[in-house]
Amino acid sequence: MRTFYDIHMHAFNLSHPSLSVFLQRSDLLDSLFKSPPDTKSQAATLWCFLRKIMGYLLIVIGILILVPIAIVVLPIFLLFKKKILKRFAQFILNISVVKDSIGKAMRTLTFFEIPLEYQFIVLDYYLKSKIEYFEDEKHIVMGNTAYNKIVLCPLVIDFGRKNIPDGVFYRYTPKSPIANQVGDLLYAIRTYYRFNVNVMDDKMHLSTEIFDWENRKAEKLFEIYPFMGLDTKNYDDWNGLEILLDKYFYEFEASDSPKIRRERLFNKMGKLDSNMYIKTEGHYHNVFAGIKLYPQLGFDPYPDAPEEFEKVKNLYLYCIKKRIPITTHCSDGGYKVAENNHLTSPLGKWKKVLEQKEFEELTLNFAHFGSQKGKQTEWRNAIIELTKKYPNVYTDISCNDMTDEYYNNLGKLFNSANPQLHKKVLFGSDFSINLLVTEAYSYNHYLETFSDAELPYKTELCELNPERFLFGGIN
Numbered sequence: 001m002r003t004f005y006d007i008h009m010h011a012f013n014l015s016h017p018s019l020s021v022f023l024q025r026s027d028l029l030d031s032l033f034k035s036p037p038d039t040k041s042q043a044a045t046l047w048c049f050l051r052k053i054m055g056y057l058l059i060v061i062g063i064l065i066l067v068p069i070a071i072v073v074l075p076i077f078l079l080f081k082k083k084i085l086k087r088f089a090q091f092i093l094n095i096s097v098v099k100d101s102i103g104k105a106m107r108t109l110t111f112f113e114i115p116l117e118y119q120f121i122v123l124d125y126y127l128k129s130k131i132e133y134f135e136d137e138k139h140i141v142m143g144n145t146a147y148n149k150i151v152l153c154p155l156v157i158d159f160g161r162k163n164i165p166d167g168v169f170y171r172y173t174p175k176s177p178i179a180n181q182v183g184d185l186l187y188a189i190r191t192y193y194r195f196n197v198n199v200m201d202d203k204m205h206l207s208t209e210i211f212d213w214e215n216r217k218a219e220k221l222f223e224i225y226p227f228m229g230l231d232t233k234n235y236d237d238w239n240g241l242e243i244l245l246d247k248y249f250y251e252f253e254a255s256d257s258p259k260i261r262r263e264r265l266f267n268k269m270g271k272l273d274s275n276m277y278i279k280t281e282g283h284y285h286n287v288f289a290g291i292k293l294y295p296q297l298g299f300d301p302y303p304d305a306p307e308e309f310e311k312v313k314n315l316y317l318y319c320i321k322k323r324i325p326i327t328t329h330c331s332d333g334g335y336k337v338a339e340n341n342h343l344t345s346p347l348g349k350w351k352k353v354l355e356q357k358e359f360e361e362l363t364l365n366f367a368h369f370g371s372q373k374g375k376q377t378e379w380r381n382a383i384i385e386l387t388k389k390y391p392n393v394y395t396d397i398s399c400n401d402m403t404d405e406y407y408n409n410l411g412k413l414f415n416s417a418n419p420q421l422h423k424k425v426l427f428g429s430d431f432s433i434n435l436l437v438t439e440a441y442s443y444n445h446y447l448e449t450f451s452d453a454e455l456p457y458k459t460e461l462c463e464l465n466p467e468r469f470l471f472g473g474i475n
C-alpha cells in the first residue's frame with residue numbers, strides 16, 4: 001500500500017474563519033489582483049502585464065473623466081439612470097483583473113458554502129474522477145507512482161476574538177475559541193466514513209449509512225488526521241493548557257513506532273461527533289495528529305513576559321516528550337491582524353527557540369517554505385539552514401504559485417550545498433484557502449500540477465518525509 005500525504009490543508013466553512021479576520025488578510029488584495037493564469041510564454045506574460053496596466057489606466061481615466069462629466073450629465077443620468085448604471089457595471093466587470101479576482105472569490109465562496117459536513121465527501125468524489133485503474137486496484141497516479149491512499153491533515157486555526165474594530169457594538173459575546181470549529185471538523189470526518197455519494201439527475205445524493213462502516217473504513221480513499229490550532233495566550237496558565245493537551249494527546253509517547261501511532265489515530269478516526277463536552281475518560285484521545293501555531297495571529301514563539309514564557313516552554317517540552325509534530329505558519333502574508341513578521345520569521349524568535357538545548361529536538365514544520373513578497377528569499381534560506389542543524393525541522397510547500405518557474409527553482413535547491421534538504425520538504429496544498437490566493441481552481445488541479453511538475457525527489461516530498469514528520473521514524 002502506498003500513501004500520498006497532504007500535510008497542510010484546511011477544512012472550513014463560512015462560519016469558521018472569523019470573517020472579520022478573514023477580511024483583514026493583508027495579502028487578500030495582492031492575491032486578488034495578481035496576473036491571470038496563463039504565464040507559460042513570455043508573450044503571454046507581457047500581454048497579461050499590458051492588460052493589467054490598461055485595466056488600472058482605464059480605472060484612473062474613468063474616475064478623472066467621470067467626475068466632471070457627472071456634473072454636466074447628472075440631469076440626463078437621473079432620467080435614464082438604470083440603463084446607464086447597467087452599462088457602467090458591465091464595463092467595469094469586463095476589465096481583466098476585475099474579472100479574474102471575481103472568479104477567484106467566486107470559486108472560493110462556492111467551496112466555502114458547501115457545509116463542512118460534506119466537504120471530504122465532495123473532494124473524494126471529484127478526485128475519483130481522475131482515478132486510473134491499475135491492475136485490479138484503484139490508484140491515484142502522481143508522477144510515476146500510483147497511490148491507493150491519501151492522508152489529509154486539516155489544520156485548525158485558533159482565530160480567537162482579535163482585532164474587533166472600534167465602534168463594534170457586540171464586543172463581548174460568549175465564544176469558545178475553537179470548540180465549534182473542532183466539533184464541526186470531527187463531525188465532517190464522521191460523515192465521510194459513514195456515507196458515500198452518487199450523482200443522479202445533476203444532483204449529489206448521500207447513500208444510506210454504510211453498513212459495518214468501522215470495518216470498512218480502510219476502503220475509503222482518505223485518512224484524515226487533523227492538527228489542533230493553539231494560541232497559548234488564550235489560556236490563563238500552564239495548568240489549563242496541560243489539561244487541554246492531555247485531553248487530546250495523553251496516549252502519545254516519544255517511543256511510539258510509526259505503525260502504532262498511525263494505528264491509534266486510524267482506529268479513532270470517524271468515531272466522534274460534534275459534541276466537544278463529553279467527560280468520559282479518553283473520549284478525545286488520538287483525534288489530532290499534531291498542533292498548528294499561527295504567529296501572524298499573535299502566537300509568540302519566545303515571549304519575554306515570564307508567565308507567557310512558562311506556558312510556551314511547557315508546551316514545547318510536552319511536544320518533545322510525546323513527539324507531537326508542530327506546524328507553524330511561516331509566510332509574511334496569511335491571516336494578519338497586526339504586524340507580526342517578527343514573531344513569524346524563522347530568523348528571529350524561532351531560531352532562538354531551536355538554539356536552546358532543551359528545545360532542539362522539536363518536530364517543527366515551517367509552513368509555506370517561508371514565502372515572502374516579491375522575490376525575497378531571506379526566510380527560505382534561514383529555514384534551509386535550520387533543516388541542516390536540527391534533525392526534526394521540516395518545511396512545507398503549501399500554497400505555492402504552481403508555476404514551472406516555482407518547481408524549477410525548488411528543484412535547484414536540492415543540490416550538494418543542501419544535501420539534507422530532499423529529506424526535509426513536505427508536500428502541502430493549503431486547500432481550500434489556496435483557491436483564493438493561487439491559480440488553483442480545484443483540489444484536483446493543485447494535485448495535477450504537482451503530479452506534472454518537473455521535480456526531483458517527489459516520492460520523498462509527498463510520501464516518505466511527511467510520513468516521518470507525522471508518525472516518527474528514522475531519518
Ligand SMILES: [Zn+2]
Pocket residue numbers: 008009010155398430433
Ligand atoms: Zn494554511
